[in-house]
């Protein structure tokens with residue numbers, strides 16, 4: 139059997155598959171098993187911000203694995219110590235402690251538990267169209283009856299309010315509210331950009347009521363939106379959830395929090411959380427982000443990309459919006475067919491909801507590669 143047949147036969151079919159077999163990647167390019175080259179505008183949904191096949195990260199992983207690949211956080215470890223210090227030094231506001239985990243959903247699970255434990259309150263308010271992962275706790279915060287329905291009952295205590303609507307949030311927030319959980323830009327929900335004024339008001343009402351503001355930067359983090367963390371353009375959170383691009387493509391998540399977060403010893407732990415291999419990858423990846431000034435690159439190239447996209451003459455396009463290299467093209471019709479056509483033209487993009495084409499290229503993408511993507515979009519959407 140070939141690769142596709144094997145995966146279809148032996149894996150649970152929960153992923154909507156695209157009909158290619160990817161076998162290689164370098165920078166902002168991907169390669170299939172026929173040797174066909176693609177420009178990557180997906181970055182594994184925001185994982186590969188530093189591009190594919192980075193040598194510095196590969197070397198760090200290799201060397202750390204030979205030195206000490208695993209070390210449960212019951213024991214101290216110098217690589218984990220350095221990463222914790224580094225993340226706190228880079229984090230906005232008063233985020234001064236870190237909990238390490240292995241994925242975005244786990245970072246959200248941690249944040250929800252920390253908020254409940256630290257406030258003694260139970261309710262969490264999140265947003266319609268928000269996406270926070272699919273484990274049981276995170277799923278309750280994620281919007282979408284289609285995700286939740288097969289798995290009811292959901293964890294109680296979650297409320298959803300319309301995004302960017304302060305009045306509705308104000309009504310929902312009460313005596314028993316532990317936290318408000320929001321993405322600065324809703325990724326899965328259609329590349330919907332948070333309004334600065336809204337976030338400022340949310341920050342104020344949280345402060346006035348002793349409610350934690352949890353910002354989910356699993357997708358927007360690590361330079362994607364033009365600053366290392368998108369919240370630098372908004373407000374300081376009490377809890378910041380990170381994952382996807384944290385460790386240069388190695389699975390890792392982290393929850394950063396202020397010293398208002400207090401949880402009992404042993405109440406929340408993870409076997410692989412903070413393992414030295416992932417920590418070494420994260421340190422190397424952060425080194426690349428700093429050295430190559432990727433947040434600034436995302437800002438400049440994002441502006442260029444948006445300008446070029448706005449030049450496309452097409453009556454299929456309803457709206458183009460973005461922040462840095464996180465860009466959404468909303469169509470007046472379903473976008474699935476165009477995603478397929480782009481793939482045949484050698485450009486890999488994502489959907490965000492049924493009608494939005496989402497572009498999340500590695501931040502190392504070049505101007506020439508962006509031009510090629512714009513040309514393909516013109517051909518596919520034009521007229």
Ligand SMILES: *Cc1c(COP(=O)(O)O)cnc(C)c1O
Pocket residue numbers: 183241242243244246269270271272321325326354355356357358381382
């Ligand atoms: C991807 C994502 C998650 C979930 O991360 P997983 O690693 O897939 O569990 C949570 N929040 C946001 C904003 C995401 O984009």
